[in-house]
Amino acid sequence: MRVVFLGTPEFAVPALRQLLDNSYDVCGVFTQPDRPAGRGHKLHPSPIKTFALLREIPVFQPEKIRLEENRAIFESLRPDFIVVVAYGQILPRWVLQSARLAPVNIHASLLPRYRGAAPMPWAIMNGETVTGVSTMIMHEKLDSGPILMQQSLPLPPQMTTGELSSALSEMGAGLLIQTLARLQRNELIPMEQDESVVTWAPRITKEISRISLVNSAREIHNQIRGLNPWPVAFCDFHGVRLHIWRSQLEEKSSREIPGTLLGFSGDAMLVQCGQETVLGLQEVQMPGKSRISGRQFASGSRLRVGDVIA
DSSP: OEEEEEEOSGGGHHHHHHHHHTTOEEEEEEOOOOEEETTTTEEEOOHHHHHHHHTTOOEEOOSOTTSGGGHHHHHHHOOSEEEEESOOSOOOHHHHTTOSSEEEEEESSSTTTTBSSOHHHHHHHTTOSEEEEEEEEOOSSTTOSOEEEEEEEEOOTTOOHHHHHHHHHHHHHHHHHHHHHHHHTTOOOOBOOOGGGOOBOOOOOGGGOBOOTTSBHHHHHHHHHHTTTTTOEEEEETTEEEEEEEEEEEEEEOOSOTTBEEEEETTEEEEEOBTTEEEEEEEEEOTTSOOEEHHHHHHHTTOOTTOBOO
């Protein structure tokens, strides 16, 4: 079976690898153009491009896939399946129709919940305890196509978006292979999504990174892990951003001013939050410095119990 694969980030790599390992003929890979990154702003290829070139697969990087000049490429590739995993552009109808059997997408949520660009961080920030992956028939309207298969995954209270992404990328890759095999055997009946229960997961921006310690410890904890590894939650410490990578919920309650240093639990410094709740800051980072434990930060900053840190 011939497959044209469209994807960009590291999340998409396991799916492409599984296609190759299961003897699918990946005849072309589409990914986003190389982008500047790092201090030197040098152009860097996407993880999918790097992997595809290692496996000697033709790579195409149109700035805008909707342009008519790309139609001839798809027509020449003659795919049985179009497979899309976090590509990063809305696909025109003619791309979807170029698949002989089906255009299939992997989405990192249990649709119709969390349609959109950032389902994983929003599931975590909203305090979900279960999430998962869906395979679906692609439509032009974002994440609206009929569901083919789904698989759920428990969402532990300490899991970050980075950790969830690793787990769901592998789960989604396995589910993709099952989906394609069952489509070939005509064993799947696509299920239309219930529009009445749709929720959305818009793109994450740096503007939501600032935490407010007047919120409850649980709200802040979910924000911290949802924004790890990007863009990373922070609070103000003496006019400087203190990035918070990891935290832990505490059973105890307290009535101090939000932001007050209450003590320590292991390597975490305990901070007063809103609604009489307490949060342990496990791993923090000052600009230009390495990540350190909350206890190390308090010691290096000469903080004492009772000081207000933010």
